[in-house]
Amino acid sequence: MKSLLVGVIGHVDHGKTALVRALTGVETDRLKEEQARGVSIVPGFALLRRPEGEIDLVDLPGHERFVRAMISGATGMRAVLLAVDVQEGIKPQTVEHLEIARLVGVRRGVIALTKCDLVSPEAVAARSAELAAVAARAGLEQAAVVPTSVVAGTGLEALAQALGALLKDAPAAIDDGFPYLPVDRVFARAGFGAVVTGTLRRGPLAVGDKLALMPGGRAVTVRSLQIHGRSVQTAEPGRRTAVALRGIELSDLHRGQALCAPGLLAPTRWIDVVLTAVASAEAPLAGGTACRLLYGTAEVPARLRLLDREALEPGETAYAQLRAEEDIALPVREPFILRLDAPPITVAGGRVLDPLSRRRKRNDAKVLADLAALAAGGPREALDIRLAQGGLEGVSEADLVRAVGVAPDRVRRRLSEIRARPVGDRLVDAAHFTRLRETVLAALARHHRDHPIEHGVPLDRLARESGLGEAAAAAALRDLVATKDAAQAGTLFRRADFDPARNATEHVRALEAVFRKGGLTPPDEIEAVGRDIRRREALAFLLGAGTLVRALDRVQKRTILFHKDAIAQAKRQRAQTYPADRGGEGFLAREAGATLGISRKFSIPLLEHLDAIRFPRRIGARRAFLGEDGRPG
Ligand SMILES: Nc1nc2c(ncn2[C@@H]2O[C@H](COP(=O)(O)OP(=O)(O)OP(=O)(O)O)[C@@H](O)[C@H]2O)c(=O)[nH]1
Ligand SMILES: [Mg+2]
Numbered sequence: 001m002k003s004l005l006v007g008v009i010g011h012v013d014h015g016k017t018a019l020v021r022a023l024t025g026v027e028t029d030r031l032k033e034e035q036a037r038g039v040s041i042v043p044g045f046a047l048l049r050r051p052e053g054e055i056d057l058v059d060l061p062g063h064e065r066f067v068r069a070m071i072s073g074a075t076g077m078r079a080v081l082l083a084v085d086v087q088e089g090i091k092p093q094t095v096e097h098l099e100i101a102r103l104v105g106v107r108r109g110v111i112a113l114t115k116c117d118l119v120s121p122e123a124v125a126a127r128s129a130e131l132a133a134v135a136a137r138a139g140l141e142q143a144a145v146v147p148t149s150v151v152a153g154t155g156l157e158a159l160a161q162a163l164g165a166l167l168k169d170a171p172a173a174i175d176d177g178f179p180y181l182p183v184d185r186v187f188a189r190a191g192f193g194a195v196v197t198g199t200l201r202r203g204p205l206a207v208g209d210k211l212a213l214m215p216g217g218r219a220v221t222v223r224s225l226q227i228h229g230r231s232v233q234t235a236e237p238g239r240r241t242a243v244a245l246r247g248i249e250l251s252d253l254h255r256g257q258a259l260c261a262p263g264l265l266a267p268t269r270w271i272d273v274v275l276t277a278v279a280s281a282e283a284p285l286a287g288g289t290a291c292r293l294l295y296g297t298a299e300v301p302a303r304l305r306l307l308d309r310e311a312l313e314p315g316e317t318a319y320a321q322l323r324a325e326e327d328i329a330l331p332v333r334e335p336f337i338l339r340l341d342a343p344p345i346t347v348a349g350g351r352v353l354d355p356l357s358r359r360r361k362r363n364d365a366k367v368l369a370d371l372a373a374l375a376a377g378g379p380r381e382a383l384d385i386r387l388a389q390g391g392l393e394g395v396s397e398a399d400l401v402r403a404v405g406v407a408p409d410r411v412r413r414r415l416s417e418i419r420a421r422p423v424g425d426r427l428v429d430a431a432h433f434t435r436l437r438e439t440v441l442a443a444l445a446r447h448h449r450d451h452p453i454e455h456g457v458p459l460d461r462l463a464r465e466s467g468l469g470e471a472a473a474a475a476a477l478r479d480l481v482a483t484k485d486a487a488q489a490g491t492l493f494r495r496a497d498f499d500p501a502r503n504a505t506e507h508v509r510a511l512e513a514v515f516r517k518g519g520l521t522p523p524d525e526i527e528a529v530g531r532d533i534r535r536r537e538a539l540a541f542l543l544g545a546g547t548l549v550r551a552l553d554r555v556q557k558r559t560i561l562f563h564k565d566a567i568a569q570a571k572r573q574r575a576q577t578y579p580a581d582r583g584g585e586g587f588l589a590r591e592a593g594a595t596l597g598i599s600r601k602f603s604i605p606l607l608e609h610l611d612a613i614r615f616p617r618r619i620g621a622r623r624a625f626l627g628e629d630g631r632p633g
Contacts, residue, residue, distance in 0.1 A: 005058065
């Protein structure tokens with residue numbers, strides 16, 4: 001069913017509550033004090049059923065002392081019903097309420113001229129024309145002006161029809177896929193426990209949902225849901241909703257808190273915003289001004305930091321930061337209002353562009369360009385911008401979700417569409433991932449140039465040499481190996497186009513010859529290589545290439561260097577000597593040494609090495625020949 005939340009606004013005593021009563025039969029002035037004084041103090045709620053759907057009317061207080069309450073009730077309104085007393089015409093809160101509606105992004109509405117029983121038809125006609133012009137100036141598109149009287153009962157059907165038309169043409173409420181409900185009332189109800197009410201925003205809410213109570217993030221569960229007294233399993237965004245909660249006491253609940261999907265909001269002191277000064281302001285709004293930040297149903301002291309000018313002229317729009325004096329948590333794109341304490345006036349309003357910011361540089365082209373792009377775009381652009389800001393380091397998914405302000409599964413879907421890449425526990429956009437790859441390839445090239453004798457470079461060293469984090473270097477390397485731009489041998493990485501054999505030097509060739517000749521009784525390392533730096537490099541090269549193998553005698557704690565050809569020869573020879581051992585008895589280390597004609601000094605490390613590569617397998621003191629895959633050959 002279609003629904004629309006309409007804020008009923010206008011100057012004090014202009015007949016808002018009387019209109020709502022006449023349209024719906026609901027008395028929204030429910031407080032004793034409201035009834036005694038004949039003035040609305042808090043927002044009241046009533047449902048208007050129409051053939052087109054349901055209209056949630058929020059009857060807002062008009063008195064100048066209750067503008068803050070009016071703003072808290074204006075949260076989530078998508079259209080307005082402006083009440084104007086036909087005799088009084090435009091008054092200060094008529095203007096202020098229209099400004100507030102405009103600042104929170106409302107562009108549609110209906111105007112009711114009230115108390116028309118008290119004046120002549122000519123006076124009604126004159127006021128109608130005047131109001132149509134005012135509405136247009138206030139940014140209300142094609143607002144119908146409907147003369148009414150609750151005393152005479154005239155114009156009410158026409159007004160209901162105008163509201164119905166508004167509903168019919170209304171775009172669907174924004175659905176970002178996660179529930180956000182600023183709490184405006186709290187009470188206990190027998191059989192339901194603690195109940196909060198508010199306007200559900202941003203996404204649906206269902207019985208059983210787990211939520212976080214912000215600020216603070218305390219976990220609560222939805223026990224049951226009601227919309228205008230009707231129990232429901234699911235509430236759609238845009239509806240006035242009563243939520244019975246499990247997991248919390250009434251005393252821990254108060255207006256100004258908000259229910260939200262867990263993880264979507266995080267506390268902060270700094271937010272980036274696009275801000276418009278009230279058009280009817282008498283003076284510019286200076287940077288540095290202390291003000292009250294009103295968002296959802298919350299209000300906190302904050303300081304304004306303009307980013308590209310010293311002051312905001314009336315009606316002007318600019319990018320700015322707000323520094324809250326206590327932790328705040330509100331979603332991106334959320335509207336807010338700024339007021340002064342003294343004089344108590346509304347000075348500006350706007351939308352959140354970055355809900356988790358920090359102090360930013362003023363007059364910085366990049367900062368301002370990002371904010372302009374965020375202001376012009378939606379979730380997609382926010383995702384692109386945040387990823388770009390994350391650069392080579394990337395952004396965590398939790399941070400992205402908050403910056404983008406839509407449900408995590410939608411963020412994930414989009415991330416795969418734009419081919420963002422996981423790097424450790426972060427995400428990097430495709431362009432930066434390409435740069436990561438290039439950075440790693442360049443670092444590999446430098447390494448090969450500076451250390452031509454090495455076969456490659458281990459990950460940790462490459463990370464250092466490329467100036468990247470290990471996770472970033474590892475992700476890039478994995479991708480480079482997958483695309484065959486790099487190769488991995490053991491723990492070493494190299495460029496695919498780097499052929500270590502090309503870099504074999506005289507020393508390498510000489511050393512290799514020595515060990516090839518040595519066969520299964522090679523010279524000691526000290527003797528053949530010693531401390532000579534060239535020969536040590538040559539040894540590293542030959543080990544890296546697998547030409548020489550370092551075999552270990554664990555008992556004697558000594559190593560022997562074999563040429564790979566000698567090892568291959570030993571394997572062949574033994575396989576011929578012990579064919580009967582396949583799956584049989586196996587042989588002892590000394591028997592093998594005897595067959596090969598070498599002493600224990602060589603046979604023990606040789607067999608250890610062959611064990612290490614599973615040829616043959618060890619069975620107690622005996623060894624049996626197995627295939628290289630570990631199965632009996
Ligand atoms: N004659 C006449 N009086 C009206 C009409 N509508 C409202 N009134 C009177 O105007 C006064 C104010 O009406 P409310 O409906 O309380 O005004 P409001 O806009 O809700 O006031 P606040 O909520 O305090 O801003 C009341 O005394 C109403 O009886 C009307 O159509 N004709
Ligand atoms: Mg009222």
